Amino acid sequence: MTTATATILKSLAEDRRNAPARPVYLDYQATTPLDPRVLNAMMPYFTEKFGNPHSRNHTHGWEAEQGVEQARQQIAELIGADEREIIFTSGATESNNLAVAGVARFYKDKKNHIITLVTEHKCVLDTCRHLEQEGFEVTYLPVEKNGLVDLDLLKRTITDKTVLVSIMGVNNEVGVIQPIKAIGEICRSRHVFFHTDCAQAAGKIPLDVEDMKIDLMSISGHKMYGPKGIGVLYVRRRPRVRLVALIHGGGQERGMRSGTLPAPLCVGLGEAAAICKREMATEAEQLTMLRDRFYASVTRRLPEVFLNGDEKQRIPGNLNISFAYVEGEGLMMGIKDLSVSSGSACTSASLEPSYVLRALGVGEDLAHTSLRIGFGRFTTEAEVDYAADRIVEAVQKLRDLSPLWEMAQEGVDIKSIKWAAH
Amino acid sequence: MAYSEKVIDHYEHPRNVGALDKNDPGVGTGLVGAPACGDVMKLQIRVSPEGIIEDAKFKTFGCGSAIASSSLITEWVKGKSLDEAETIKNTQIAQHLALPPVKIHCSVLAEDAIKAAILDYRSKRSPAKAAE
Known part of the structure; x- marks a missing residue:
């Protein structure tokens, strides 16, 4: 390593230590950090x-x-x-x-x-x-x-x-x-x-x-x-x-x-x-472990959680999950200390949810409840556990707030209601 | 996108979350929005014999702005007469919460919700009149 690089990396590490706690990054499909090497x-x-x-x-x-x-x-x-x-x-x-x-x-x-x-x-x-x-x-x-x-x-x-x-x-x-x-x-x-x-x-x-x-x-x-x-x-x-x-x-x-x-x-x-090329195999193993750990932790505590996309034919670093009865953007607001991505497009004027989820036949209602959670080279077990806890908490809180969850608990079929489009 | 402090406050500490007995003749229920659009609001009011809104409860499926809009309107309608509550405009909600343009529909939904609840209450009291 050159001295210049060493100095820069050291000062970056210093900045990180002094900075307020940063959100946990779980959006590796959006972009990845540069490997210091x-x-x-x-x-x-x-x-x-x-x-x-x-x-x-x-x-x-x-x-x-x-x-x-x-x-x-x-x-x-x-x-x-x-x-x-x-x-x-x-x-x-x-x-x-x-x-x-x-x-x-x-x-x-x-x-x-x-x-x-x-x-x-x-x-x-x-x-x-x-x-x-x-x-x-x-x-x-x-x-x-x-x-x-x-x-x-x-x-x-x-x-x-x-x-x-x-x-x-x-x-x-x-x-x-x-x-x-x-x-x-x-x-x-x-x-x-x-x-x-x-x-x-x-x-x-x-x-x-x-x-x-x-x-x-x-x-x-x-x-x-x-x-x-x-x-x-x-x-x-x-x-x-x-x-x-x-x-x-x-x-x-x-x-x-x-x-x-x-x-x-x-x-x-x-x-x-x-x-x-050198680390692909070991990295995939590590990511599979983290992914499975996260998924088990969430699904053990939350009912009505659906994985989008094939269960087996998928990369280990990605989970796309619908948390039924909880709108994705509202959920993201409850997990501000996690950087994840939502399949809901409530911010866009069109109100259209993800075209990819729609193409998979995911209903518009469920498409609005999805999060994409991406794990990568620098994700740790502690981060995964923390993220699972925060997401479970937020989903539980928002389900208590959700009229759709209430109807589902009462046995009302949400699809039978004539909703007005707006 | 950053939310205003008021939106965050209502999101983190929503007022008047809950449900009233929808079969109670003194209770009006409004259910607006659609799951497919990413927003559903349920707003309920309990009205005194004198026509004053004594209590209001909500549940909302939606983004932070939708939750804040419905939480805010339950605060505003409490203690108001039905006629007064009917005059609340979405623009007042949007302004109070400093909603950005893409979130204006959340305030529209809150206005629709209170109107629907009032209509439901009135149709329970005198079905013929409400239908006019």
């Missing part, structure tokens, strides 16, 4: 090795380039790819835009059909909407009640005109893992490109682009303890996938993404990938 790897590239990695004529450029290329190698190793297939971007949103729009536009004279899921991230869905306006046809496949794709339906939906299937590895809201390998096999056998948004999957579950027959994969730095503002698009070389660039300029990243690479961020993402 990653920060340490990045530091020299801000100060001493600050060169432009594209400067070909001097030492400063070479050392930055070396850092970037090593990172490319580390990322490639995480997913079983060749380093020449790794394209740096600003994040998974850009990667998803580039993959879906880039492939669609390149092959538009031959094929014009795209298949995706209704539960994809907005950056895939919104890109598809734009492509529809350009004249492409898009099929938004429904998912099963457990959040997983129906493979037979996927097979039946592919036509001679289908150019791309875009299905995420792990869902950001409910944490379910799609059968990526089976999807890859279907796509390869029908000569359709397979893009997978692995922002939530990379570094969490084993991924291998060869074994899973993946043609394009999006990765985000800040979801895997790397820096914010950087991501990757894996683009297969054999058989070659071609795409139309979104950002034009100096032709960096094999012409697919122009712009000077942010060397410190690239190095950070590389180091984050290396750590994930």
Whole structure:
């Protein structure tokens, strides 16, 4: 560790000790903290090795380039790819835009059909909407009640005109893992490109682009303890996938993404990938233990609690739970010392709850009662126990306050009441 | 999004939580909102023979602003005549609690709830008149 980094980390630790107690962070699907080991790897590239990695004529450029290329190698190793297939971007949103729009536009004279899921991230869905306006046809496949794709339906939906299937590895809201390998096999056998948004999957579950027959994969730095503002698009070389660039300029990243690479961020993402590859198995074990501990602690004390998304096919760091009869935002207000996320969208003018939960067939009433609780690398047993206690307390208090809970206790079927929409 | 101190106070110390016997002829019950919209309020009033609201109770399923709006209105209607209670406007609630624009519907719901409770009480007393 350099002295500069050591000093900074020490002063950060000092600040934390002196600061008032911070809420417990249980929102690892929103973002993850930077691993200090990653920060340490990045530091020299801000100060001493600050060169432009594209400067070909001097030492400063070479050392930055070396850092970037090593990172490319580390990322490639995480997913079983060749380093020449790794394209740096600003994040998974850009990667998803580039993959879906880039492939669609390149092959538009031959094929014009795209298949995706209704539960994809907005950056895939919104890109598809734009492509529809350009004249492409898009099929938004429904998912099963457990959040997983129906493979037979996927097979039946592919036509001679289908150019791309875009299905995420792990869902950001409910944490379910799609059968990526089976999807890859279907796509390869029908000569359709397979893009997978692995922002939530990379570094969490084993991924291998060869074994899973993946043609394009999006990765985000800040979801895997790397820096914010950087991501990757894996683009297969054999058989070659071609795409139309979104950002034009100096032709960096094999012409697919122009712009000077942010060397410190690239190095950070590389180091984050290396750590994930090394520690993935033990980390998954630890997270499974914490997740099970939390879930048992809550369900032992609270009735009418429902897990959203498949019970088995899910990453260990995510729980999406509906606490019936208690509205999510009201619940979050009662657990201010926990940073979690709500599936209720009471803050938005539309009053629409999560479209992902709706797609799983979760009723609107239950969708309003859901919390997403995310565990990660730095979550402790004590934090999990504390969080479970706070949530149980808050739910009990709010159920005492809930007219719906009262009706349920009296045996009134809430669905039988004619509610006025408002 | 930060809540106002008054919203937090009502959320943490809700006034008049509970239920009155809805079959009691002196009690009016208003149930408004919908679970699918994320807000349901149940507001009950006990009215004296002189037409004064002697007691008010609520239960609310919803966000902090919805809970605060219903808690506040139970405080306001106690001791008021039905006619007075009917004049309470959602804007007064929104203003008192400093609700942001996206939460105005919570105050609307509270106004609807008290109106529904008054209507229920009146229809119990003289069904024909209330139906007019």
